[in-house]
Amino acid sequence: MTQVTTAPPAAARRAAATAAPGPTGRLRALLAMSGNPLDYLTGLRDQYGPVVRIPLGWRELYMINDPEAVHEVLVTSQRNFRKDVMSAGRGKWAAPLEVILGNGLVTSDGSFHRQQRRLIQPMFHHERIAGYGRAFAELSDDIQSGWRDGGRLDLHVEMTELTLAIVARTLFDVSLDSDVARTVRTAIPRHEGPMRWDSLPFARQLAKLPLPGNKRFYAGRASLHDIVDQLMAERRRGDGQGADLLSLLLAARDADTGEPMEDGQVRDEAITLLMAGHETTASSLTWAYHLLGSHPEARERMHREIDEVLGGRLPTVEDLPHLVWTDAVLSEAMRLYPPIMGLARRPLDDFEVCGHRIPKDTFVGIIPYVVHRDPTWWPQPELFAPQRWLEHPPPDGSADELTGHAVRPGRPRFAYVPFGGGPRQCIGNTFTRMEGVMALATLGRHWEFEPVPGFDVDPLARITIRPRHGLPVTARRR
Ligand code: HEM
Structure with a gap:
């Protein structure tokens, strides 16, 4: 029975x-x-x-x-x-993040969040992000123009500048020497004001005390608001045809009501994208370089791939499917050091x-x-092994154990969550992956980075995971 x-x-x-x-x-x-x-x-x-x-x-x-x-x-x-x-x-x-991001996509909840996500999601469709491909490559090329062979760099600083340049261009169509970039760099210091008190009881009260750090933070926030308000006013005076994300936020209409967002909401969403969209990507690139620094075979393989696919030219979006190892390096770096x-x-x-x-x-x-x-x-979880991400392992069998395990159908999707999952999954997922691979490929055409002997890279885990004292390296032209 x-x-x-x-x-x-x-x-x-x-x-x-x-x-x-x-x-x-x-x-x-x-x-x-x-x-x-x-x-x-x-x-x-x-x-x-x-x-x-x-x-x-x-x-x-x-x-x-x-x-x-x-x-x-x-x-x-x-x-x-x-x-x-x-x-x-x-x-x-x-919450400290609310104080900076207002009621944008990261911090809003329930039916309001669902409505906003529906409105903003089309701006992040693959084809639209592909339109930013050129900016990803050109700005990555610009950032290296001041580097010299044998020079010392802090790659975390360089990557933060690069991703800030990218988000400033794609979001507001402005450059790194604009007021927006200057304000983000100087006026919203990451660990002042509410961010500093984050995990402590009485965080809200502490953030209100008239301490110098708190004052700098609130003044910085006010100037960022002013600048975004000015940019919105400029867009309204324009022809409404801009392709930057701010123009798209202003043009967006609710599918049911046909209503646009209120100005305060557009500002919250724009600041959310600005803040969510650059430090995270900068960390993922910095960690990738840190890991490549101690894994010369993985680094050389990446350079070989970049040389073969690009032959020295700038990458385009069409090259991405061929930059398989470079992509695997980024995935593996985000496994070991997920930026959030x-x-x-x-x-x-x-x-x-x-x-x-x-x-x-x-x-x-x-x-x-x-x-x-x-x-x-993740067998040998501490090991940096981009080959986990390859669908076709190398024929010599060297990666069998890791590769077989990583791609085997039994590995649950939610064993890897750098971007979260479900309805609150990172909206910038495709954006940042394209940006990251194109940055690695653009820079990898001409540069490799030697770790500074004896320097200890120590992860600082707060809202993001980044190297506490940056990532100093020696740049070598290749
Ligand atoms: C390596 C880079 C990035 C990582 C690791 C990352 C990670 C994440 C994670 C884990 C979440 C979900 C948080 C949660 O569920 O509580 C998230 C949400 C979000 N991310 Fe990202 N992110 C990255 C890049 C970006 C970029 C480039 C943008 C925008 C240009 C962006 C915009 C957002 C937004 C708006 C949300 C909130 C989505 C929602 O709740 O509807 N992120 N991100």
């Missing part, structure tokens, strides 16, 4: 679920998090498994590490989650995942760095 089994209803499953395991000691966890959170969190995953409960100051963080559970949070049950994690626990807190530290969510209702109960209104976190180093899905 066939036995039919049915899954227990969700409520029964929740009742049977147990509390998630995790460390004790609120202060200890807070200290560990403010020291070296990446090693600490990876160690907790090794010790406690797919769901870990971490007491952090006055809050509890539930760290989700299992790809199926990540899928559950980001996709299947996504309507049960909000991004306003600072509201978890006691009362409403203004964590995806934070607040559950609206209790839920159950991997047999553990997660109470509503707590703080759920997905840490791509931890997920990407799970040996179940």
Whole structure:
């Protein structure tokens, strides 16, 4: 006789679920998090498994590490989650990012976010981004014009300048010496004002104190608002035909109501794209160069590919499918050093995942760095091995173990989440991948970078993961 089994209803499953395991000691966890959170969190995953409960100051963080559970949070049950994690626990807190980005795509929630995403998504379709290909290549070519053979560079600074130039051009059609670029560079210092107090209790109050850093931050924010307002006014006086993202934001109309966005909302969205779109890409490129610096065979293979495909000319979008290894280098760099530290969510209702109960209104976190180093899905997870990303492994079998595992159909999609997933997946995903590969290819035609002996590259994990003291290198013309 066939036995039919049915899954227990969700409520029964929740009742049977147990509390998630995790460390004790609120202060200890807070200290560990403010020291070296990446090693600490990876160690907790090794010790406690797919769901870990971490007491952090006055809050509890539930760290989700299992790809199926990540899928559950980001996709299947996504309507049960909000991004306003600072509201978890006691009362409403203004999240630091909101203070900078306002109510743009990164920080908005619920039906308002869905409406805005519908409006903005077409601006990021593949064909439209392909139209920026030339800017990606030309601006990458410009950035290297001042480099000299044997000169010392901080590649993190150079990559931040490059990605700022790209976002300034594609978003506002302005150059690096514009007021926008100057203001972003100088007036919104990354770790002042609310960003500085991010993980501390009373962050909102601390950010309001009349401290020099806070004052600089708010003055910088005000000048950025003024500049974006001026650019919007200029666009309105123009013919409305501009191809930059600001013109497209102003021209966008809601599919149902036919209404445009209000000016304040256009400004929030533009500042969101500006801020979300450059530091992340700069970090991914910096980490790629860091890893290439200590893996000469991978670097030489990339240069061979660039020489063969481009023969010395600038890359175009049509070259991208042929820059397979360069693309794999970028994917692997974002596996080892995903530029965004964590995806934070607040559950609206209790839920159950991997047999553990997660109470509503707590703080759920997905840490791509931890997920990407799970040996179940990534053999030798610490190893930089771009060959994991190749569909056709080299015939000598040298990459079989890594390649076979990485592309085997069984590896869950959500074992790799540098861009998140589901309806809140990074809207700039295609943009940044094209930009990154074209930058590596453009620069790789003429340059390679030697690490500075004895310099220790230490990841600083806050909202993003970047090298704490930059990436000094010696530039060598090739
Ligand atoms: C390597 C580069 C990048 C990485 C690693 C990255 C990563 C991410 C991640 C993980 C999220 C999801 C956050 C969450 O679910 O909580 C996200 C969202 C977002 N990203 Fe990116 N990003 C990158 C580049 C860009 C670029 C170039 C742009 C724009 C030009 C951009 C714009 C956005 C926006 C607007 C959102 C919010 C989307 C929404 O919630 O609807 N990002 N990004």
